[in-house]
Amino acid sequence: MSRPVISVRSLVKTYGKVEAVRGIDLEVGPGEIFGFLGPNGAGKSTTISILCTLIRPTSGVAEVAGFDVREDPSAVRARIGLVFQDPSLDGQLTGRENLEFHAYLYGLPAATRKQRIDDALSIVDLADRASSTVLTYSGGMRRRLEIARGILHYPQVLFLDEPTLGLDPQTRNNIWEYLHTVRQREHITIFMTTHYMDEAEFCDRIAIIDQGKIVALGTPAELKTRVGGDVVTISTPDMAALADQLRSLMQLDSTQIDGTLRVEVADSASFVPRLFSELSVPISAVSARRPSLDDVFLKLTGREIREQANTSLDTMRRMGRMWGGGGRR
Amino acid sequence: MSEQALTTATATHPQTVNIRGATLRAIIIIWRRDLIRYWRDRMRVLGSLAQPILFLFVFGSGLSSALRGSTGGLGGSGSSLQYVQFIFPGIIGMSVLFTSIFGAMSIVWDREFGFLKEVLVAPIHRSAVAIGKTLGGASQAMIQGLVILVLAPIVGVKLTVVGVVELVPAIFLFAFALSALGVAVAARMRTMQGFQVVMNFLMMPMFFLAGALFPLTGNLPAWLLVLTRLDPASYGIDALRRIVLTASGLPSQVVRGFEITLFGWTVSLWVELAVLVAFGLLMMGLAVYGFRQRD
Numbered sequence: 001m002s003r004p005v006i007s008v009r010s011l012v013k014t015y016g017k018v019e020a021v022r023g024i025d026l027e028v029g030p031g032e033i034f035g036f037l038g039p040n041g042a043g044k045s046t047t048i049s050i051l052c053t054l055i056r057p058t059s060g061v062a063e064v065a066g067f068d069v070r071e072d073p074s075a076v077r078a079r080i081g082l083v084f085q086d087p088s089l090d091g092q093l094t095g096r097e098n099l100e101f102h103a104y105l106y107g108l109p110a111a112t113r114k115q116r117i118d119d120a121l122s123i124v125d126l127a128d129r130a131s132s133t134v135l136t137y138s139g140g141m142r143r144r145l146e147i148a149r150g151i152l153h154y155p156q157v158l159f160l161d162e163p164t165l166g167l168d169p170q171t172r173n174n175i176w177e178y179l180h181t182v183r184q185r186e187h188i189t190i191f192m193t194t195h196y197m198d199e200a201e202f203c204d205r206i207a208i209i210d211q212g213k214i215v216a217l218g219t220p221a222e223l224k225t226r227v228g229g230d231v232v233t234i235s236t237p238d239m240a241a242l243a244d245q246l247r248s249l250m251q252l253d254s255t256q257i258d259g260t261l262r263v264e265v266a267d268s269a270s271f272v273p274r275l276f277s278e279l280s281v282p283i284s285a286v287s288a289r290r291p292s293l294d295d296v297f298l299k300l301t302g303r304e305i306r307e308q309a310n311t312s313l314d315t316m317r318r319m320g321r322m323w324g325g326g327g328r329r
Numbered sequence: 330m331s332e333q334a335l336t337t338a339t340a341t342h343p344q345t346v347n348i349r350g351a352t353l354r355a356i357i358i359i360w361r362r363d364l365i366r367y368w369r370d371r372m373r374v375l376g377s378l379a380q381p382i383l384f385l386f387v388f389g390s391g392l393s394s395a396l397r398g399s400t401g402g403l404g405g406s407g408s409s410l411q412y413v414q415f416i417f418p419g420i421i422g423m424s425v426l427f428t429s430i431f432g433a434m435s436i437v438w439d440r441e442f443g444f445l446k447e448v449l450v451a452p453i454h455r456s457a458v459a460i461g462k463t464l465g466g467a468s469q470a471m472i473q474g475l476v477i478l479v480l481a482p483i484v485g486v487k488l489t490v491v492g493v494v495e496l497v498p499a500i501f502l503f504a505f506a507l508s509a510l511g512v513a514v515a516a517r518m519r520t521m522q523g524f525q526v527v528m529n530f531l532m533m534p535m536f537f538l539a540g541a542l543f544p545l546t547g548n549l550p551a552w553l554l555v556l557t558r559l560d561p562a563s564y565g566i567d568a569l570r571r572i573v574l575t576a577s578g579l580p581s582q583v584v585r586g587f588e589i590t591l592f593g594w595t596v597s598l599w600v601e602l603a604v605l606v607a608f609g610l611l612m613m614g615l616a617v618y619g620f621r622q623r624d
Contacts, residue, residue, distance in 0.1 A: 054450060074348060078452040088443035092366050104358035105451040107351045133369075149447075 003066075005030050005157055005189045006051060011060035013046050020046040022212035023060070028189055028205075030156075033179070035203035036193040037293070039303075043212040044193040045085065048161050051191070053077055065156040078106070081150030081188075085161040087142055091135040095126055095145050098134060099152055106153035120148040123185055124178050140171035144178055151186050158182070160192040164199060176202045197293040208297060215300045220293060227291035227299055230268035234261045234275070235285040242281045249278055255298070264291070264299075352454040359448065359461025360468070363432070367469045374476060377428070381420045381477050385484055388542075389413035389420075410574075410583055413484045418573040419541025421477045422566035425504050426539070428473040430532050432466030433511025437518045459512055459616035463609075466508035467501060474500040492576025499572055499602065503565035506605040509612035510561070516619030539566045544587045561608045563589060564601040571598055 006028040013021040021043045028034045036044050049055040051064055053073035062069045065079035089098050099117045108116060121127045124144035134142060143163060150158050163179075164172040176199070183190055192203075200206045201220050208216040208223070216223055234254075236242045242261055246252045254261040265271040268288035275286065297303075367373075393412040436458075439445040448458055475497070481488050514527055538553075539562035549557065557563050567589045574584045589596045596604075 052450065074452045077450060082450055084443060084446055086443045088447045090362065090366075090444050092369055093362065097362075097365065101358050101362055102447070102451075104354045105351070105448065105453060107347070107354060 007063045009061045012058045014058045033190045033203045035200045035206040037200050038209035042209045079156045081155035081158040083146045083150045083160040083163050089134045094131050094133050096130040102149045102152050120152050124148045157189045200293050210301045223296045224291045227295045228264050229266040230288050231291050231295050232263050232268050232288045236283050245279045352457045355453040355457035356461040360464045363465025384420050389416050414486050417486050418570040421474045422541050424477050425470045425474040428470035429504050429507035430511040432469050433515045436515040455620040456617040458620050462512045463509045467504040470504035471501045487577045489576045495572045499568050502605045506609035509609040513612045513616040516616050535562045539563045564604045568601040
């Protein structure tokens, strides 16, 4: 890999006795889309805040765009773009005015300012709505405008903290298309956090973080091979007996999830017939599928990521966005 | 992947970061944003006339007739000064005071709804927020104060061109001092919850003590006299009153009758303006400090 754009070594952040980040190492190369995955409270937001110079690390080194976040935060800030978890647009300004505000803050030269704003608006397909106030935008449009704003000052890295949180699935996919366009057009590195496992598939590489530590790092395909074959989910009236028989007769460890048993097998096509011929426990349903990143997370941490995914805070955020980003602005 | 492409893109990055220049631009754009928002909310300008109108026409006219019955006007017997004319500059001051503090409170609003983050992560000095917001708030408050002047003919206050020309900088300095105070308070506030406290324990006392509704001279009880002298708004409103009443063509001994005295010494208009500037700068310093400390 060529010289990394983001380089993190033994990063630690503690709040009193609470260790939010417990020794993280990672490198992100130029032009990569790097996903940072994990449940809420895993340390994602803390890590991204350190990389954006919003929080000072307790120990360890973090370099972004060639500058140390601790020693030269201004240099880092000038070279990164940010899309926050919570909306941060001025609803009473138009889309264009929001971008103009940003252009001034980051000192875009006057000669190219207008052209650059037009370009950024066209990348996210908002050129025709540029002179409406942001209050009239939908949640997806606001996110797109924030992405346009994030790339406006030619940053080397665009950081996005849960960019699709609270958006409906269609809008989420749509945002991803724009992010890929941005990467292609702007040649920038994208570093993002999410707790939607399915979104990680859009990334070049992902790091799975749990309880302040990286538990896995690689391409989505690499991580999925860790599950070892297919995932088979079995429903039965007698869970204990089935788990017993799977272990004694087939040497398979199963995990109980939502009233079903889950096993990993090398080849599900040959496994399912054996299930019925060799076991005596009644089985009411069987399904087999390719492993997803949810399975990877489950395998690595023994927990399902979605258990914690939909907290009341998320619901509140989603409501907030639905009702126009928090009242009259 | 696109290492070559990245190098090309890097070449166009504005790599030299001039923090001082960026901070100056940031002040201007923060200021401009406040004015755009203010302009877009024109109904507020009209709506904000409601309270001054109530004060002038209901409270002012009511008290005017009551006073006429007893003493025959303010400022000594035989004076032609109506109470409503007396409070007119006070009501300008009220508009400036309320708009300044409310304007500054928009920082807390911005903080709560995320927009402040956009400013705080930019490669600029934090002082830009304090200065830009103070200037933005002061400009709005100045316009609000000047809007009250349209009511002058109705309450029988004569305005001259010279008077208005003098009022503009005086109102601006007054608005600057109060906006800076508001920003200094807002810099330390996390939520809108504290707003009610600011209203009840800062804005209303400042308004009542500033001599907007009654003269700060004469036979005020000692404790009240001391408190009015500690209120920076007293000096602002007194400055406005001198300019308005002088322009209105009132005899100078009537105008002088209301002037603020400190230890028997009459505070001049210049000293009052200097007090406003000094207070404003002090508060802005606190505001800059407040933004540096937190977040």
